[in-house]
Amino acid sequence: MAAKDREQLLHFYEDMLRIRFFEEKVRDVLLPGKLFRGSSHLAIGQEAVAVGAIHALREDDLVVSTHRGHGHAMAKGLDPRSMFAEVMGRKTGCCRGKGGSMHLSDAGLGFVGENPVVGSNTPMAAGLALAAKLEGSDRLVAAFFGEGALNTGAFHEAANLAALWQLPVLFLCEDNLYAISVPLERSSALQDLERRAEAYGIQGQRVNGMRVMEVYEAVSRVAQETRERSVPSYLVFDTYRFEGHHTSDKQTYRTRDEALEEFRKRDPIHILEFEMIDDHTVPIPLTIEYRDRIRAEIDEAFEQALQEPWPEADEALAGAYAEGGE
C-alpha cells in the first residue's frame, strides 16, 4: 500500500476512534452520572459513514445532520471539548448550552447543524445548495438522515425540488434497519431504498456503510459529479446501530443476540483494524498506540469540559432574535 493511502487510512481510523470513544464516554460516564440531559442518540456502529463521507467532501462543503449526529459533527471538525461542554450544558459548549446533544452546530466549520426533526434537514439542504448555486460557488451540501426520514413528505419535496432546480445536494441515507422500534419492512412499501428517489430522476446507490474506504470512494465519486454538473445524488449506506435508539430504549423489537452478533461481525472499527493488520499496513502495536492516545485525548477533553462554567440562568433570555439587520 502506498504511503499516502496508509496515511489516509490511519487518519480515518483515528477519526472513527475519536467518535467511538466520545460516545462511549457519553454512554458509560455522562449518562449514568446524570451529566447529560434529555435523550442521547448514539451512533456507535455508524462511524464509518460519518468519517468516510465527510472526508470525501471539501472543507467548504456544508453538512446538515440529524438527532444521531455526534459523529457527523466530529468528522466535520468540532472539537470533543466543546461537544462535551455542550452536551453537559456548559456555557463554553459549541452552542453555549442552548442546544445540547440534538442541536450541535458550528457555523465556522460548515456544520450547519443537527436537525432532530426527522426529514426536516433535507429541504434545508436544498436551500443551502440553492444559495451556493446562486453565488456561483461549486460548494455542495451533504444531508445525512436515517432510513426513517425517507417516509417524510419533507424528503420527497426536497428531492423533487433539488432535481428540478439542479441543486448540488448529496442525500446520504444511513439505513440502520430501525426507526426507533419500527423495522424497515414495516415502514417502507419499497424495500430497495436506493430506488426511492428514482421518480425524481435521482438514481441511488447502495454502499456498504461498515467499510470506511468504500464509503469514502462512493461519496468521492458522487461528490465529483454533483459538484461538476450541479445535480443531486443519493446514496444509501447499510449500517447498524449497536446501541438502543436512545437512552431509555427497551429494545424489545430485537434480540440482544442480534445486536451482539451484528457487533461481532460488522463493527466498522474492527473491520478496519483487521484489514489494516491483515495486509500489513499497520502493525498491531500501532493500533494499540492509536487507541491509547485517542482515549487519553477524549478523557482529557471530558475532564476539561467538566471544569467549565455553567451559563447564568438569565442567559436563557437572550438570543432569540438577531440584533439589527439591514
Next chain:
Amino acid sequence: MAEKLRNITFAQAIRTALRAEMKRDERVILFGEDVGYYGGVYGATVGLQKEFGEDRVRDTPISEMAIGGVAVGAALAGYRPVAEIMYCDFLAHASDAIVNNAAKWRYMSGGQFALPIVFRSPGGGGAGYAAQHSQSLEAWFAHIPGLKVVAPSLPRDARGLLKAAIRDDNPVVFLEHKAHYTFKGEVPVEEEVIPLGVAEVKRAGNDVTVVSWSKTLTFALEAAETLAAEGIDTEVIDPRTLQPLDIEAILASIGKTRHLVVAHEAVQFGGLGGEIVAQVAERALDSLKRPPVRVAAPFVPIPYSEPMELRVIPQVADIVAGVRRSLG
C-alpha cells in the same frame, strides 16, 4: 360511601382509557409512530396491539402529514381514530390535516360530516429535550374554531377526559405532558367519563384563585401548600379543557377570592393566560381587588442547559411569587 381508589401512573391512565374505549366501540382505531408493537415511546399504548390486533392498532412510518390526514379520512368514513403524534412539536407537520381539514370539514359541508378524532400528543419541557421537543402549544389549537383542546394534569383527569374525547364527535387535540407520564395519582376503580368543558376546583381556598393546567397544575398545588404555611389560602382551579373553556367556574372562584393568577408552561405572549385574564376583565373587572397576574414562560425557545431551562419554565417558586404579587 367512600369511593374505591387505586393508584396509577398518568401513562397507565391513558392506556386504561384507550383500552376501555376500544372494547366499548370497535370503530375506535389507533395509529402513530411506535404505538403498536413497542407500545409507545412513553408506554401509553403497551399491550393494545396484542389485545386488539394489527388492524386496529397500527405502527405508522414517520409520516405525520399522513397520520393526520388518514385520521381525517377514517373519521369522515365513520371510524373514531385516535392518532398519536410522538411530540406535540410535530403537530406542526400534521397541522394541515388538523387545522385546515379536521377543524373545518363539518362547518364547510354545512354540517354533513362528523369528525370524531383524537390527536394525542405529548408536550412540555423540563427534561432537557431542548427547543424542538419541549414546546407547549395549546394556544395554537385553542385558537382554531372547530377544534377542542384538552390538557389534563392528574391521572384521573387523563383517563376520564380521554374517554370523553374519544366519544366526542369533534376533533380533539389531547395534550399530555411528557415529564408527567410516570406521575402517580388516585383514580376510582369504577371507570368514569369526565365531560369536556368542565373545570374542577383542585384545592379550595378563599384568598386567591390560581388557574393552571397540565404539569404546571401540580406546581400550583405545591405552591398553595407553601403559601398556606404563610397563612395565604389559595384556591386552585384546573380548567382541564381549554377549548371550550369553563370560564364560569373561574368567575365563580374570583367572586369569592377577588384575586387571579394564571400559571402555565407555554410562553406568556399569546398564551391562554391572556385569554382568561381578558374574559375575566370583560365580565368581572369589579370583583378583582388587584391586577391579575400571569406566570408563564418568557418569550424564548426552551434552552437545553438545566439552569437556563429552569429559568424559562415556570417553577413552584415562580407561582408563589406570582401569588404574592397578586395580593400586593
